[in-house]
Amino acid sequence: MTAQELKQPKLRVKGATKVYNTRSGDLLAIDRCSLDVMEGEIVAIVGPSGCGKTTLLWSMSGLHGLTSGEVLLDGKPVTGPNPEIGMVFQEANLLPWRDLDANINFPFEIKGTKPDRVWIDELLSRVGLEGFGGRFPRELSGGMQQRAALVRALSYKPSVLLMDEPFGALDAFTREEMNRLVEEIWLDTKTTIVLITHSIDEAIFLSDRVVVMSPRPGRVANIHEVPFARPRSLEIMSTKEVFDLTNIIKAEIVGTQQSRFPRDAVQSAAVA
Amino acid sequence: MSETDAIPEFKKSAGAASEVGITNMSALTSGPGIKSMGEVLAIVLVAVVIIGGTELLLNLFAVPQYVLPKPSEIAVALFTDFPFIAPHLGHTLVELFVGFGIGAVVGLILAAVITQFPFAEKIITPYILLLVTTPMLALVPLLILRFGFGYEPRIIAVALASGPMVMINAATGFRRVDRGKIALARSYGASTLQIFWKVRAPMALPMIFVGLMVGSIFGLLTAVGAEMVGGGFGLGNRLTSYSSMIQMPQFFAVVLILSILGILIYVLFFLLGKKYASWEA
Numbered sequence: 001m002t003a004q005e006l007k008q009p010k011l012r013v014k015g016a017t018k019v020y021n022t023r024s025g026d027l028l029a030i031d032r033c034s035l036d037v038m039e040g041e042i043v044a045i046v047g048p049s050g051c052g053k054t055t056l057l058w059s060m061s062g063l064h065g066l067t068s069g070e071v072l073l074d075g076k077p078v079t080g081p082n083p084e085i086g087m088v089f090q091e092a093n094l095l096p097w098r099d100l101d102a103n104i105n106f107p108f109e110i111k112g113t114k115p116d117r118v119w120i121d122e123l124l125s126r127v128g129l130e131g132f133g134g135r136f137p138r139e140l141s142g143g144m145q146q147r148a149a150l151v152r153a154l155s156y157k158p159s160v161l162l163m164d165e166p167f168g169a170l171d172a173f174t175r176e177e178m179n180r181l182v183e184e185i186w187l188d189t190k191t192t193i194v195l196i197t198h199s200i201d202e203a204i205f206l207s208d209r210v211v212v213m214s215p216r217p218g219r220v221a222n223i224h225e226v227p228f229a230r231p232r233s234l235e236i237m238s239t240k241e242v243f244d245l246t247n248i249i250k251a252e253i254v255g256t257q258q259s260r261f262p263r264d265a266v267q268s269a270a271v272a
Numbered sequence: 273m274s275e276t277d278a279i280p281e282f283k284k285s286a287g288a289a290s291e292v293g294i295t296n297m298s299a300l301t302s303g304p305g306i307k308s309m310g311e312v313l314a315i316v317l318v319a320v321v322i323i324g325g326t327e328l329l330l331n332l333f334a335v336p337q338y339v340l341p342k343p344s345e346i347a348v349a350l351f352t353d354f355p356f357i358a359p360h361l362g363h364t365l366v367e368l369f370v371g372f373g374i375g376a377v378v379g380l381i382l383a384a385v386i387t388q389f390p391f392a393e394k395i396i397t398p399y400i401l402l403l404v405t406t407p408m409l410a411l412v413p414l415l416i417l418r419f420g421f422g423y424e425p426r427i428i429a430v431a432l433a434s435g436p437m438v439m440i441n442a443a444t445g446f447r448r449v450d451r452g453k454i455a456l457a458r459s460y461g462a463s464t465l466q467i468f469w470k471v472r473a474p475m476a477l478p479m480i481f482v483g484l485m486v487g488s489i490f491g492l493l494t495a496v497g498a499e500m501v502g503g504g505f506g507l508g509n510r511l512t513s514y515s516s517m518i519q520m521p522q523f524f525a526v527v528l529i530l531s532i533l534g535i536l537i538y539v540l541f542f543l544l545g546k547k548y549a550s551w552e553a
Contacts, residue, residue, distance in 0.1 A: 063455055080461070087459040093452045097474045097551040109470065110460040136551060 008075055009036035010192045011060060011160055015069035018055050029055040031217035032069065037160075040190040044203035045211045048253055052218030053196045054090075054164055060194060061085050061162050073160065083111065086158030088166045092145035094137040094152075101133035104152050115155065123151045127181060143174040147181070154185065163195040167202070179205050183231055200249050204242060205232055212252045222252055341521040349521035350528060357510060357526060361533075364495055364507045367423060371430025372491040376484060378431070379438035383483075384468070387446035403436035409497040421503040426495055433494035434487035441483025445476030478549040485541035492534055 016033040019026050030052035037043050045053050058064040060071050062078045062085065071078040073085070094103045104124075108115040124130045127147040137145055146167060153161060167175045179202055186193060186206075197203050203210045207226055214221040224245060228236050236242065323343045329335075330342045337345065386393045408429045415425030449472070457467050499508025507526055514523040 058455075061459055063458055081459050083461065085459070087456070089452055089456060091452065093456050095453060095456075095471070095474070097477070097549070106457075106470070107460040110457060110462045110466055138551065 007038065009072075010039040010041070010074065011035075011037040011194065012072040012075075013056070013060060013069070014072065016056060016059055016066050016071065017068045018052070018059060018064070019067045028217040030059075031219050033213075033218065033220050034069075035211060035220060035223075037192060037194055039192055041209070042186060042193040042195065042207045043209050043211060044195045044197055044207035045213060046197060046200060046203050046249065046253060047213030047218065047221075048215045049198070051213045051215050053213060056213075056218065057162050057164050057194065057196055061087050063087075083156070084159045086153035086156070086161045088146075088149055088153045088161065088163040090165045091169055092137070092142070092149040094145055094148060096137050099134050099136050100129065100140070100148055103137070103148060104133075104155055107152065107156050111156070113156075116157075119157070120151065120155050123154055126185065127151055141174075142170050143178065146170060146178060150178075150181070150185075154189075154191070158191070160192045160194070163193065165196050165198060168198060175199070175202065180231075182206060187230065200246050200253075201237075203249070204228075204245060205237060210249060212249060224249060338518045338520050341524055345521040346524045346528065349519075350525040353522050353525060357507070357522075357529065360505055360507050360510050361529060363423075363505045364492075364499065364533075367426045367430055367495045367498075367506065368488070368491050370423075371427040371495065372434045372488050374427070375431035375433070375435030375491065376438045376487060379435040379483070379487065380442050380480065383439045383442035383446055384473075387443050393443070400436050400439055403432065404440060408433040408494050409501070412498045412501045415498075416502045426498040426503070426506070429498045430491040430495050434491035437487035437490050438480075438483040441486065442476060442480045445479025445483075446472055448475060448479070450475065478545065481541055481545035481549055485538060485545075488537050488541070489534055492530070492537065496530060 013033055013035040017031055018029045020029055021027075033052075033056055035043070045056065047053055055064065059066050060078070062071070062080045062082050065079075073082060078085075094100075095106060098106065104120055105115050121130065124133075127150060129144060129147055129151065132140065132144070132148075137148075140148065146169075150166070167178045170178065182193070183206060185191075193206075195203070195206060200210075204226055210224045210226060211220055212222040212224070213219065226245065228239075228242065327343050330340060341349075382396075386396055411432070412425055412429050415428055419425045419428070453471050453475070454467055457471050462470065495506070496508040496511070499506030500512050501508075503509060507530060510526045511523060514520075514526065
C-alpha cells in the first residue's frame with residue numbers, strides 16, 4: 001500500500017461531479033467521486049442501476065466534461081478523447097456496414113495512422129476470430145461481436161482500457177468465457193482496466209479492487225480489495241472467501257437500494 | 273446542447289430497420305427468387321395467357337383499334353416506330369438526368385446540413401413539406417411562360433419534384449443518430465467532419481437510396497407531365513400527339529417504354545441499395 005501511495009496513479013479521479021441539465025430540472029448524476037487506479041490494476045465499479053457508473057466512466061474517457069473535479073491520466077488532465085485510452089462499450093458497437101477488418105481499422109482511419117497488422121492478427125487469433133475478417137457483424141454471434149470489439153479497443157495499444165458493462169448482453173457461459181479471455185490478455189499485457197459491471201461475480205473474478213457506488217447521486221460508497229491469486233481458477237472462485245466477499249458487496253448494493261422503493265410506492269405501482 | 277453533455281444512453285437500433293415500408297424495396301425483396309424451371313415455365317405461361325388472351329378477346333369482340341389496340345399491333349408499332357420515338361426518349365432522359373441530378377444534389381446537401389442544426393430544421397421543414405406535396409406540374413404553364421418551350425421549364429419542374437423527395441428521405445436517414453456509434457468515433461478523437469463521413473453518412477445511406485429511388489420516379493412522372501403540357505419534343509409530347517392523331521398502337525408503345533423506364537430506374541436503385549446499404553436488412 002505504501003509503495004502504491006508513493007507511485008503516481010495511472011488514472012486519478014478527483015472530486016468528479018456531474019450535473020445533467022434535463023427538461024425536468026438539474027440531475028446530479030455523480031457527486032464528488034474520487035478514485036485512484038494504479039498502473040496495471042483492474043478496478044471494477046459496481047452499483048445499483050442509474051447510479052452514474054457510466055457517467056463516471058465516460059468522464060474518465062474524456063467523452064464527457066465534468067461539472068467540477070478532474071480526471072488525470074499520468075498526472076495530466078483528461079479534457080477530451082485520448083489515444084492512450086481504449087473504450088469497450090455496452091453491446092459490441094460494431095459498425096454494421098463494415099466487415100470485421102474494416103471495423104478494426106476504423107480507429108486507425110480516424111487517427112490517420114497505419115494499423116499494426118502483426119499485433120492485430122495476434123489479437124484476432126487469441127480471441128479465435130482469425131479468418132473472420134470478411135464477415136459482417138450481423139453474421140457473427142454476440143460473443144464474437146464483443147470479442148471483435150475487444151480486439152478493436154486493444155488494436156492501438158491503449159495503456160488504459162475502460163469497459164462499460166461490456167458483457168452485459170451476453171449469456172452467462174459466453175460471459176464467463178469472455179472474462180477468462182480478458183484475464184488472459186491482461187496477464188500478458190498488464191493493461192490498466194476500469195470495468196463497469198452488474199455482475200458481482202464478474203467484478204470479483206476480474207478485478208484487484210471493487211468500487212461500490214451508492215444510488216443516485218453516485219458516490220464512492222466503499223472499495224473492496226480482491227486479494228485472490230491469478231489466474232483465478234474455478235477452485236479459487238468457489239472458495240468461502242470469494243463467497244463471503246460476494247455477499248458483502250451484494251448486501252451493500254441491495255441494502256442501499258431498499259430505501260429507494262418505499263413499500264407504498266411499489267404496491268400502488270403494482271396496482272396501476 | 274452538444275452530444276458531449278447528453279446522458280449516455282444507447283439506442284436500440286434493431287427496430288429502426290422495420291419502420292421503412294415500401295421504401296424498403298419490398299416489392300422486389302419480398303418475392304422469393306425463382307427456384308426451378310417449373311416456376312419459370314409457370315411465369316411465362318401466365319404472361320402468354322394474359323397477352324394472348326387479350327389479343328384473342330379483342331379479336332373476338334372486334335374492338336376497334338382506337339378504343340384498345342391489340343398487343344400484336346402495339347408490338348409492331350414499337351418496332352416500326354421506334355426510330356421516330358427514340359430521339360424523344362433521349363430528350364426525356366436528358367430532362368430526367370439533369371433535373372434529377374440538380375434536385376438530388378441540392379436535396380442531399382440540404383438534408384445533410386439541415387439535420388446538423390435542429391432549429392434550422394424546424395423552420396425549414398414546413399416549406400419542404402409544401403414542396404413535396406405541391407404537384408410541380410401545376411407550375412409548368414408558368415415556367416413555360418417564363419422560359420419558353422425548351423428544356424428549361426421541364427428540368428426545373430423535375431428538379432423541384434425530385435429534390436424535396438430526396439431531401440426528406442435523406443434527412444430521415446441523417447437524423448437516425450446512434451449515440452453509441454458517434455461516441456465510439458469520438459473516443460478515437462474523430463472530428464465532426466469525420467463523424468459525418470464515417471458514421472452519419474453510411475448510416476443514412478439506406479434512406480438516401482430510398483429517397484433517390486422515389487425522387488427519380490417522381491422526376492420521370494413530372495418530366496412526362498411537363499412534356500404533355502407544352503413543347504414539341506419528349507415522350508410526353510408523343511403521348512399527346514399520338515392520341516390526338518388516334519394512333520393508338522404508337523401511343524401504347526410509348527406508354528410501354530415509359531413503364532420499362534420506370535422499372536429500370538427502380539431496379540437500378542434497388543441494386544445500388546443492395547450493394548452499398550444491405551447491411552441493414
